[in-house]
Every structure is written in structure tokens, then in C-alpha cells.
Amino acid sequence: xxxxxxxxxxxxxxxxxxxxxxxxxxxxxxxxxxxxxxxxxxxxxxxxxxxxxxxxxxxxxxxxxxxxxxxxxxxxxxxxxxxxxxxxxxxxxxxxxxxxxxxxxxxxxxxxxxxxxxxxxxxxxxxxxxxxxxxxxxxxxxxxxxxxxxxxxxxxxxxxxxxxxxxxxxxxxxxxxxxxxxxxxxxxxxxxxxxxxxxxxxxxxxxxxxxxxxxxxxxxxxxxxxxxxxxxxxxxxxxxxxxxxxxxxxxxxxxxxxxxxxxxxxxxxxxxxxxxxxxxxxxxxxxxxxxxxxxxxxxxxxxxxx
Amino acid sequence: xxxxxxxxxxxxxxxxxxxxxxxxxxxxxxxxxxxxxxxxxxxxxxxxxxxxxxxxxxxxxxxxxxxxxxxxxxxxxxxxxxxxxxxxxxxxxxxxxxxxxxxxxxxxxxxxxxxxxxxxxxxxxxxxxxxxxxxxxxxxxxxxxxxxxxxxxxxxxxxxxxxxxxxxxxxxxxxxxxxxxxxxxxxxxxxxxxxxxxxxxxxxxxxxxxxxxxxxxxxxxxxxxxxxxxxxxxxxxxxxxxxxxxxxxxxxxxxxxxxxxxxxxxxxxxxxxxxxxxxxxxxxxxxxxxxxxxxxxxxxxxxxxxxxxxxxxxxxxxxxxxxxxxxxxxxxxxxxxxxxxxxxxxxxxxxxxxxxxxxxxxxxxxxxxxxxxxxxxxxxxxxxxxxxxxxxxxxxxxxxxxxxxxxxxxxxxxxxxxxxxxxxxxxxxx
Numbered sequence: 001x002x003x004x005x006x007x008x009x010x011x012x013x014x015x016x017x018x019x020x021x022x023x024x025x026x027x028x029x030x031x032x033x034x035x036x037x038x039x040x041x042x043x044x045x046x047x048x049x050x051x052x053x054x055x056x057x058x059x060x061x062x063x064x065x066x067x068x069x070x071x072x073x074x075x076x077x078x079x080x081x082x083x084x085x086x087x088x089x090x091x092x093x094x095x096x097x098x099x100x101x102x103x104x105x106x107x108x109x110x111x112x113x114x115x116x117x118x119x120x121x122x123x124x125x126x127x128x129x130x131x132x133x134x135x136x137x138x139x140x141x142x143x144x145x146x147x148x149x150x151x152x153x154x155x156x157x158x159x160x161x162x163x164x165x166x167x168x169x170x171x172x173x174x175x176x177x178x179x180x181x182x183x184x185x186x187x188x189x190x191x192x193x194x195x196x197x198x199x200x201x202x203x204x205x206x207x208x209x210x211x212x213x214x215x216x217x218x219x220x221x222x223x224x225x226x227x228x229x230x231x232x233x234x235x236x237x238x239x240x241x242x243x244x245x246x247x248x249x250x251x252x253x254x255x256x257x258x259x260x261x262x263x264x265x266x267x268x269x270x271x272x273x274x275x276x277x278x279x280x281x282x283x284x285x286x287x288x289x290x291x292x293x294x295x296x297x298x299x300x301x302x303x304x305x306x
Numbered sequence: 307x308x309x310x311x312x313x314x315x316x317x318x319x320x321x322x323x324x325x326x327x328x329x330x331x332x333x334x335x336x337x338x339x340x341x342x343x344x345x346x347x348x349x350x351x352x353x354x355x356x357x358x359x360x361x362x363x364x365x366x367x368x369x370x371x372x373x374x375x376x377x378x379x380x381x382x383x384x385x386x387x388x389x390x391x392x393x394x395x396x397x398x399x400x401x402x403x404x405x406x407x408x409x410x411x412x413x414x415x416x417x418x419x420x421x422x423x424x425x426x427x428x429x430x431x432x433x434x435x436x437x438x439x440x441x442x443x444x445x446x447x448x449x450x451x452x453x454x455x456x457x458x459x460x461x462x463x464x465x466x467x468x469x470x471x472x473x474x475x476x477x478x479x480x481x482x483x484x485x486x487x488x489x490x491x492x493x494x495x496x497x498x499x500x501x502x503x504x505x506x507x508x509x510x511x512x513x514x515x516x517x518x519x520x521x522x523x524x525x526x527x528x529x530x531x532x533x534x535x536x537x538x539x540x541x542x543x544x545x546x547x548x549x550x551x552x553x554x555x556x557x558x559x560x561x562x563x564x565x566x567x568x569x570x571x572x573x574x575x576x577x578x579x580x581x582x583x584x585x586x587x588x589x590x591x592x593x594x595x596x597x598x599x600x601x602x603x604x605x606x607x608x609x610x611x612x613x614x615x616x617x618x619x620x621x622x623x624x625x626x627x628x629x630x631x632x633x634x635x636x637x638x639x640x641x642x643x644x645x646x647x648x649x650x651x652x653x654x655x656x657x658x659x660x661x662x663x664x665x666x667x668x669x670x671x672x673x674x675x676x677x678x679x680x681x682x683x684x685x686x687x688x689x690x691x692x693x694x695x696x697x698x699x700x701x702x703x704x705x706x707x708x709x710x711x712x713x714x715x716x717x718x719x720x721x722x723x724x725x726x727x728x729x730x731x732x733x734x735x736x
Contacts, residue, residue, distance in 0.1 A: 036642075037403070044404040047397065048413050054610065055416075057441055058428045073439050074431070123329035132322045143731055145337055147720045149671045151695045152713040155347060155706050156340035179336035182329055211321050240421030242674045243692075247700055257423040261678060267430055278427040282420045289419035293412075296419070297618060 062088055062275035069271050088276040098277055100252075101259035105239060105281070107170050108255055112177040112238045117231050119178065120185030121223075125215050127186065128193040129201060139190065145183035150176075154247050161248065168250035176248055177238050185230050192226035193219055229298040236285050236296075256281045341717065348710035352703070362711035371686065372712065375694035378601055382672060382690065386605050386612075387665035391658055393609060394616025398624055399646065401617070411621070414614035422611070426678030429607040433594035433679075443591030456588030458501055459541065463494045465522060465531050475582035478549075481575040484568075488517030488578055491532055492541065495521055500539060505562040507540035515571040517578060519544045520564040540564020545581040550574070557581075595680060597687040604679050604688060608672070616661045623657030624650065667723045670716060691716055 060074035063084045068076075077084055092098055126132075127139050157176055161167040166175075196219065204214045220227065242257040249258060260277045263270040289296055351358050366372045397414060401407040417425060434440025437447040464470035468491060470477045482488045487509050500521070507520030520540045522531060529535035540563040547557045548568050555576065560566045594603040627650065635649045651658075673692035680688035689697075691712055699709030 040400060040403050041405065044400050044410055047400070048410060051413050051417070051610065051614075053441060054428045054432050057431050058424075061431055069439070071438070073441060073444055075441065075444070119328045119332065122325045126322055126325035130318070130322050130325065132319070140728055140731065142333070144724050144728060145333065147667050147724050147727065148337065148341065149692070149713070149716040149720060151671070151692055152344050152717040153337055153340035155699055155710055155713065156343035157336055158700075160335070160340075175332075175336060179332050182333055183337075186329060211325070215325075236419060240423070242421065242423050242677070243696070246696070257421055257674075260423055260427070264427070264430075264678060265682070267681070268434075271431075274427055275431075278424045282424045285419040285421070286416070289416060297415070 058275060059279060060084075061271060062279045064088075066269070066272040069275075070268060088272045089280075092273065092276045092280065095273065097259055098256070098273065098280075101254055101256045102280065104170065104249075104253055105255035105257075108173050108177070108245075109235055109238045112174050112181065113231055113235045115174070115178045116181040116185050116234045117227060120182055120230070121189050121220065121227060122215070123182070123186045124189035124193050125211075125219055127190045129214075129219075130211070139186075142183050142186050146187060148180075148183075150180055150243065153180075154244075158247060167248065168253060170249070170253045172248045173244055173253070173255075176244050177241070180244075181234050181237065185234065188230050189223065189226055192223050196222050225295065225298075228292070229295045232288055232292055232295050236288060239285060344710045344713050344717075347706055348714050350707050352705035352707045354706060358707065362707045363715075365708060366711050366715065371689060371697075372694055372708075374686065375689040375691050375712075376715075378688065379670065379672075379690045381601060382605065382669045383666055386608055386669045387662050389605075390609055390612045390616050390665050391620075391661050393613045394620050394661060395651075395654075395658065397613065397617040398620040399650070401621055402624065411614070411618060414617055416614065417611045418615055422674035423678050425607060425611050426675055429603075429610070429679055430595075432607075433603055435591065435593050435595070437591045440591070440594075442594065447589055447591045450589040454586075454589070457584050457586045458499060459492070459495060459544065459584050460587040461494055462492045462585060465491055465493055468532060473579075475585055477580040477585075479578040481577050482515075482517075483575050484515040484571050484573050488515075489532065489534065490517055490519045490578065490580065491522030492519065492580075493521070493523050495523075495541075497525065501542055503562050504539045504542050504564075506536070507534050507538050507564045509534060510565045510567055513567065513569055515548055515568040515576055515578075517546075517566055518564045519546070519560050519566065519580065544584050547579045547581055549577045549579055554579075595684060597684045600680050600684045600688040604676055607679060608669075608675055611675075612665065612668070616665070619661050620654060620657055623654040627653045663723055663726055667720055670719050691719075 057074050060077050061069055063086070064074065064077065065083070065085060065087060068083050123142075127135060127142075154176075157179075158167060161172040161175070166172045200218055200222070201214055204218050209217065240257065241255070242261060245255050245258040246261070249255070251258070251262070256277065260274055260281065263274050263277070267274065347354060348362050349357060349359060351361075367376070397410075401411055404410050432440060432442050435443060437443040464472065464477055469480050470490065471480075472478075477490070477492070479488060479490065489509075507518055509518055510516040518534065518540060520534060520538055522534075522538060523529070524535060524538060529538065540560065542560055542562045542564060544560040544564070544566075545557060546560060546566045547554045548571055549555065556568050556571060558566050558568060592599060594600075631649055631653065632645055635645045640648070671692050672690055673696065676688050676690050676693050677685075677696075685693075695709050695712035695716070697703075698705045698712065
């Protein structure tokens with residue numbers, strides 16, 4: 001049963017085994033191989049360093065006072081570890097704007113994720129297992145919506161939310177995230193649900209189960225890996241969003257990305273807030289990344305078309 | 307009996323409606339209808355009061371800001387997907403041969419988890435212009451200085467009343483005669499840059515062409531300009547050339563007291579030159595987020611974020627290549643590069659195309675990273691379509707007409723990708 005028709009489902013594991021070498025290469029050949037093997041290791045280490053240094057720099061900068069940060073580079077922590085301090089984080093915990101925006105991020109992200117998963121799963125079930133005219137066409141239309149840029153909808157949606165009196169509120173941000181999360185959610189879940197063996201559903205139907213029972217007792221338990229991947233993907237998508245928040249939220253209802261963006265107007269003088277703030281905003285995504293690596297990778301890769 | 311069948315049919319329809327209804331209502335109200343509405347709004351003036359036909363589209367392709375945004379997005383689409391895919395391919399091949407391949411993958415993939423905002427903050431620090439603070443400029447300056455060390459005396463100048471002339475960064479005296487010590491006073495060196503081996507300046511006994519280069523300035527002021535006052539310091543290590551008829555005859559270096567001597571030049575007139583190399587200013591690194599480099603710099607940050615994604619996708623494609631194909635090529639005597647070029651790449655081509663198309667859609671919509679990474683002073687130069695759409699619609703102007711036109715442009719640009727997705731879907735379902 002294929003997870004998604006878009007891409008194969010790779011995992012963060014060594015890809016296959018190293019191919020067996022042809023038998024007994026000559027000595028110069030073996031030396032050449034060893035050398036090129038060494039070169040490859042060195043290149044790989046250099047690449048890893050290039051990928052780690054920027055994040056490490058942010059972490060180190062967030063642990064230094066703004067005076068230190070403006071007078072010297074973060075790498076001086078190696079020669080003077082004494083300059084490391086938790087002061088920035090302490091004042092961050094006393095910073096009401098940042099705390100409120102972090103709470104807003106949670107208030108926006110959790111409902112957006114739950115709603116997309118719930119509404120998406122129900123629609124996906126209908127498109128996979130209920131018979132009605134125009135079903136395939138409808139599915140194709142939904143797939144077409146996956147790549148639609150939000151820019152082609154934000155102005156009318158802003159007007160609509162304004163007319164409804166929710167413009168600037170958390171609900172407006174949630175509504176927009178749900179709308180633009182659904183096409184991909186439906187696509188991902190429908191493909192997974194459609195792969196569930198028909199016998200299981202038939203058996204449940206013959207036992208007299210209603211469609212809701214089948215959905216709850218058969219589809220969701222079997223389809224939970226796809227649901228988990230989708231939930232993680234959607235969660236990160238919303239957690240990391242800046243554009244939707246900028247357009248639809250007022251600063252009182254704004255998530256952490258918005259609040260930090262405000263601080264960035266004066267980057268170097270606010271680095272003592274921006275550095276730790278950015279780091280705190282990364283903790284949740286990074287936790288998700290390490291804790292649910294497999295689902296995370298599946299979700300992100302399958303969602304690549306978005 | 308018939309009644310029950312139509313009941314069941316009605317029940318069936320009701321169930322479809324219950325399952326599908328919420329999604330359809332949301333999609334129609336907040337996605338589908340707004341698209342149509344945006345097309346409509348794009349034909350009207352900024353507040354929607356006046357029909358302007360294609361006026362906004364005309365403005366979009368002629369106004370400097372929007373043209374710049376479209377041009378930049380074109381650069382993005384041409385460069386970023388190709389580079390991300392290439393790096394992804396190289397790294398995917400590396401993961402198969404590297405010890406700790408799993409860690410390697412995790413490190414490269416991790417940036418996918420964080421927001422563009424956090425990545426933007428991260429790279430603001432990397433790109434800090436001051437080499438004392440920004441790690442990239444620190445590395446660049448360090449590498450540069452290793453090959454071309456900065457000189458000690460940069461920024462120094464002659465006294466306005468002196469007869470030294472500044473030529474191409476060097477200082478040149480008028481013609482002087484051997485036998486008379488030449489006094490070359492310079493000013494403008496902060497005391498903390500004075501070399502530690504510098505000693506009080508002193509004149510040289512005249513034996514041939516000789517002279518003194520010194521800092522003609524006293525701590526706390528005082529002293530006489532052009533005269534070696536008792537505590538004034540010589541400038542050691544200055545490269546001095548003697549020039550006759552435009553040709554360099556001899557070159558030497560000043561000692562700790564700032565003295566130089568050309569004993570071999572015993573008579574005649576010469577001009578003395580303090581070489582340019584003494585005064586080259588230190589290399590300050592590049593202004594990564596300044597007007598000229600801002601777009602390439604943001605693209606590099608983008609590559610940092612997405613290369614891991616390309617790598618994981620391509621690695622999955624590589625894993626599905628039959629080992630026999632590679633073995634056969636190796637046994638036939640193909641080198642590793644030939645195997646890569648003629649066997650591996652053609653076999654993963656479908657995956658490479660998926661990655662490229664995905665990156666193109668993604669890059670067309672690039673917004674957050676540009677907004678966060680480009681300082682306000684170079685935002686115009688870094689502008690892209692999605693950012694310009696936000697700026698004209700919500701950044702103060704509230705020009706919903708032009709904003710809608712830009713939205714429609716983005717929509718049209720992703721249409722080919724939409725068709726690509728649908729075609730792929732249909733192929734897989736038949």
C-alpha cells in the first residue's frame with residue numbers, strides 16, 4: 001500500500017548497503033580507493049560543519065550579553081567561556097510581548113492542526129470510499145489547489161474576515177491556515193485510505209457498522225501513520241508561518257514569528273531578544289524533528305509539492 | 307421496497323454531504339472563490355472603485371519596483387532549484403559512502419524543521435558586515451589576510467604643509483640630494499597601532515642617501531611640525547624606494563628609529579618613495595546584505611535550508627537503483643565518475659525532475675526569507691513578487707488592484723506545476 005502517490009517514502013536511514021567491490025583490485029588501485037575514501041570523508045565533514053556553524057552561532061550568540069555580541073564574534077566563547085550567561089533567557093521569560101506571542105503561536109497552531117486533520121480525514125474518506133457522481137473530478141480539483149499561492153487569496157479573504165468582524169483575530173489566522181492546509185491533507189490521506197484493503201471495510205459494512213463507525217473503527221486506526229505525518233507537517237507549517245500572521249493578525253494576537261520580525265527592525269540592538277527568541281521558537285520544531293523523525297520526513301517530503 | 311431503496315440513496319447522499327461538506331465549504335469560501343475574486347479585483351483601481359482594465363498588469367511590468375521583483379524572482383527560479391538539486395545529488399551520493407551517514411543526513415535535513423524567520427535570524431548573524439562579529443566575513447578576511455597581510459600604516463597622511471605628494475597610495479618626496487638627511491613626517495596613526503618595536507625617531511648621519519620616517523605627532527599635542535621633536539617615534543618597517551628618472555634604483559626598510567639609508571647612492575638627486583604596500587587598508591570583507599550581493603546571499607541561505615530536502619528525496623531514489631546496473635558498469639571497467647555520469651544520474655532522473663519542479667514552485671513563492679534577511683536599506687534590491695505583493699497590498703499603500711494583479715501573476719506562474727501534478731496523478735491512477 002503506497003503511502004502517497006507523489007513520492008516514494010524514504011527514511012532517515014543509510015540508503016542501502018555499499019555495493020560489494022569487484023574482487024581483488026590491484027595494490028595501486030586499492031591505495032587510490034583508500035585515498036578517495038578519505039577525501040570523501042573530509043568533504044562530508046566540511047559540509048556538516050558548514051551546516052552546523054550557522055545554528056551554533058545563533059545558539060552561542062543567544063547566550064552572550066548584547067554588549068559582548070556587539071563588540072566581538074560568538075566564536076570568542078571558545079577562548080572566554082566565562083562570557084556565557086543565561087541572562088537573555090531570563091529577561092525573555094519576563095518579556096510579556098514575547099511570552100504572549102509564544103502562547104498565541106500555540107493558540108493558532110493547535111486548532112489549525114486539529115481542524116485540518118479532522119476535516120481533511122473526513123473528506124479523504126468520502127473521496128476514497130463513498131460512491132457519488134463526480135468524485136474523481138472533485139479529487140483532481142482538490143489536488144490542483146495544493147500549489148495555489150496564498151497571495152492569490154489573501155486580499156478577498158482579508159475583506160471577508162473584515163466583513164465577519166474577525167479580521168486581526170486568532171480565528172482569522174486559523175481559518176486561513178485550515179483552508180490552505182486542506183488540499184494537501186485531503187490528497188495525502190485519500191491516497192493512504194484508498195490503499196486500505198477493501199475486505200476490511202466490506203466486513204465492517206456487513207456487520208452493520210455505519211459509515212461513521214467504519215471511519216472511526218477501521219480507517220483511522222489503520223491510517224494513523226498518514227494522519228500522524230500530516231499532523232506533524234501541518235503543525236510545523238503553521239508554527240513556522242510568518243506571512244499569514246503578518247496579513248491576518250494584529251500585534252496582540254500575533255505569533256512568535258511576527259513578534260520577532262517586529263524586533264528585527266533594529267537587529268543589532270535587539271539581538272539579546274531576537275537570538276534567544278528565535279532559539280525558543282525553534283525548540284518545538286526541533287523536538288518534533290528528533291522525536292518523530294520518520295513521520296516528519298514522510299510528511300515534509302510528501303508535502304513538498306505545496 | 308422502492309421506498310427503502312430511495313431512502314438508502316438519500317441516506318447515502320446525506321452521508322457524503324456530512325463527510326465532504328465541511329471541507330468543501332471551507333475550500334469554496336476561502337480558496338476557490340477568492341481566486342476568482344482576486345482576478346476580478348486586479349482589473350480595478352487600488353481601492354476597487356474604478357475599472358482600469360489591464361492597467362494594473364501594465365503597471366506591474368513597467369514600474370521599477372515590480373519589474374525588479376519579477377527580475378529577481380527570475381534569477382531565483384533559474385539559480386536556486388538547480389543549485390539545490392545539484393548539492394542534494396552530491397550529498398545523496400556522499401551519504402552512501404560516508405561513515406555516520408545517518409548523522410550526515412540529519413544535520414543537513416534539520417534546517418527544514420525551523421522557520422524561515424529563525425533561519426533568517428541565523429543568517430543575519432552569519433552575514434554581519436563587521437569581521438569582528440560576522441563569521442563569514444571573519445573567515446573571508448582571515449583567508450585574505452593569510453595571503454595578503456594588511457599593512458600597519460594604513461590611513462596615514464602627510465602634513466598639509468609638507469612637500470610630500472600622495473601618488474596612488476604611496477608618498478613621494480620632491481627631488482632630494484644624497485648627503486642631506488631627508489625628513490619624512492607622517493601623521494594620522496592611532497597610538498595603539500604603533501608597532502611595539504618603534505623607538506624614538508632620530509636623524510641619520512649623512513652617509514649617502516639617508517633619511518627618517520617618523521610619526522610627527524606628540525601625545526597631548528605640542529611639538530613643531532616637520533621637525534623631529536625629542537619624544538616623537540620613528541616608524542619601523544616602512545618600505546622605502548629611491549627613484550631616479552622614474553626608475554626604482556634601490557629599495558630598503560626603515561629601522562626601529564624610522565631611519566633608512568642607501569649607502570651605495572653616494573651622490574646625485576633622487577626622489578624618495580614610501581611604497582603603497584605600507585599603506586594598503588585592511589580587507590574589510592564583503593557587504594553581503596548590501597544592494598549588490600543581497601539576492602545571492604539570500605539564495606545561499608535558502609540552499610542551506612533546502613539542500614537536505616533534496617538530498618533525502620534523491621537518496622531514496624538512489625536506494626532503489628538496482629545494484630546490478632552499477633556492478634555491471636564497474637566490471638566493464640567504468641570509473642566511478644563514469645558510473646555516476648552514465649548510470650546513476652540517468653536512473654534517478656525522474657526524482658531529480660520532481661525535486662527541480664518542487665523547488666521551482668517553492669522559489670516562486672519565496673517571501674519570509676527575503677523579508678527577514680534583507681535589511682530595510684536593501685529590501686528594494688532584494689524584492690521578489692510575493693514580497694512586493696505584500697508590500698503594495700498591506701505595507702501601507704493598500705493598493706489592492708496592483709496587489710491582486712501580482713497575486714494573479716504568481717498563480718499563472720505555478721499553473722504549469724499544477725498541470726504537472728495532475729498529469730502525474732492521473733498516470734499513477736491508470
